[in-house]
Amino acid sequence: MKKRIVVLGGGESGAGAAVLAKVKGMDVFLTDMGKIAPKYKQLLAQYDIEWEEGHPHTESRVLAADEIIKSPGVPGNVPILVKAQQKSIPVISEIEFAGRYTDAKMVCITGSNGKTTTTLLTYHILQKAGLNVGLAGNVGKSLALQVATESHDVYVIELSSFQLDNMYDFKANVAVILNITPDHLDRYDYKMENYVAAKFRIMQNQTSDDAFIYWHDDPVVTAQLKHVTSEARMLPFSALDEEDCAACLDESGLMKFNVGGRHWEMPRAQLSLKGLHNVYNSMAAGISATFLNVNDEVIRRALADFEAVEHRLEYVRTVGGVTYINDSKATNVNATWYALESMTTPVVLILGGKDKGNDYSEIEDFVKEKVKAIVCLGVDNSKLHKFFDGKVPNITDARSMPEAVAKCHAYAQKGDTVLLSPCCASFDLFKNMEDRGCQFKDCVRKLDD
Known part of the structure; x- marks a missing residue:
């Protein structure tokens, strides 16, 4: 039967x-x-x-x-x-099901922020190295569909906590946790420990032949590791010059890698992606590729010529000396922190959407230091006003993207940056994050020079 x-x-x-x-x-x-x-x-x-x-x-x-x-x-x-x-x-995930029918190596990447960029970056490196590699999970095609209709030696898979929830026997040969900050708590009984536990399912079933790559400076990750036993090789990365890290950044801006005794270096300035968060993403991808025995010169070239991810700090255009940046993928506060961290000019910031239990204090200092105006784009902006009123020179509301972009255009002066980095999910006014970002780009392209 x-x-x-x-x-x-x-x-x-x-x-x-x-x-x-x-x-x-x-x-x-x-x-x-x-x-x-x-x-x-x-x-x-x-x-x-x-x-x-x-x-x-x-x-x-x-x-x-x-x-x-x-x-x-x-x-x-x-x-x-x-x-x-x-x-x-039994209730399982698609990834769990697909894993039963392939012997391919699995490079699995999770984190509250940066996982799409790191997944695509890792895939790009492995492609450059000539490997037969598939892209799956939250990006690319379904892993199950590829297992059914294609044949790859390696899969690079972006995994959300939702996908990890129903994975039991699946094993990652390389597991990466970039960071863990509060997100999706509405799906985890508003308990951070439940969300953290879901993320850490990525390293279950790993053996001594496998690698676990993680951000050494993330307090949530390092605290959870004290309660985890694993045979996997621990390969941390850090922005500090740490001896025991598989990748670190020295004071001169040199990224230094040491994976199983393989040493190589690359200046941060040569990375195609800018911002500290992309140094972390590049380190994680570089460690993964090194562990898989990719030549370091291939990794350097790939990190230098990778093209940015759509909707993640994506440059749209400059109008009247004002730079417009689409960061619609920033659906939580920590993602917006990284966006603001990378800003070097006065910012007109678009915030708002479906709040998932956000604590805006994480970005408060950057907002006070760098933001000249906030445009609140959402159905209900009361929480944003409660927190930010009086902390920036200008704050206003918009109920549509054309209205939001028009107000930003009015606030911004030559030399400023208009940044869509909403901190929130998109489902109150938009179909999804991509729809929000695309509407932003369409409106910006219609502005008169």
Whole structure:
């Protein structure tokens, strides 16, 4: 009798998992309470996979499953999953499922901030080295779909805490934690320790043949490591010149690497990506590639010619001497801290959106020092006003991106920077973070010189 698989969620992750299950000869049913995008319907039809959309999950079908594959956007406490757990039906992630059917090396990257850049940077290095490498997780194509339809020797995978939640036997050959700051606490009972524990699932099942790469200066990461036992090789990185680090930065701005006795160096000034946060991202990617025996000259070239990630400190254009920067990916306070840290001119800052329990005190000093005006872009800006009123010369509200950009244009003078770095999720006024960033860029491009 065929194994019965039910997939919850019909996006990139769910559709990919459904295809892999079908290719492996299983009985597959996919269900999504929202609308499934046409491209995923076509994919499901191509593989003759049954699906439903736009209404509550058909309980009898879901609870008849031998195993449920849950998409990362589906919270673990929805009623249908509670009932499934009561029936002892295993609930796993797409990544867990895909890992069963490939022997490829897995380079897995997580962190509250910087994981997309680091994932793409690592992928870029491995491509330059001529490796047969796939890109998966939060970026690229679904890992399950690639395992079903392609063949790679290495996968570089960006993992959110949501994806890590339902991973049990999966193993990362290289696991990276860049940093951990409060984020998504609404999915973790507003308990930071639950969120931290989810992130640390990335190093479960690692052996002495594997590597764990982490930011040595992150107090949350280093505190949690005291409660973790692992056979993996510990490869920390730091902006300080630390002897025991696999990568560090000396006072002259030289990045120094030492991975298993392999020493090499690269001046920070040669990195294509600017800002201290990108030094960390480059160190993590450089350590990963060195551990995988990539030549250091290849790594240097790749770190020097990598092109920036869309929506992460992305230069849009200069209008009337004012620079416009799109940092829509900054959906938490720490990401905006890094954006402000890299600013060297007076800033007109766009903040706001769906607040996830933010503590704005982390950016208060930078705001007082660098920000001349704040435009609050959201349905409810009361929390922003409560914290920032009186701390900047100008603060105002906008209910749409055209209004926000127009107000920024009025505040900004030659030599200033207009920075969209919202601190918040986008779902109050926009479809998603990408929609917010693209609307910003469209509005900026329409400004008169």
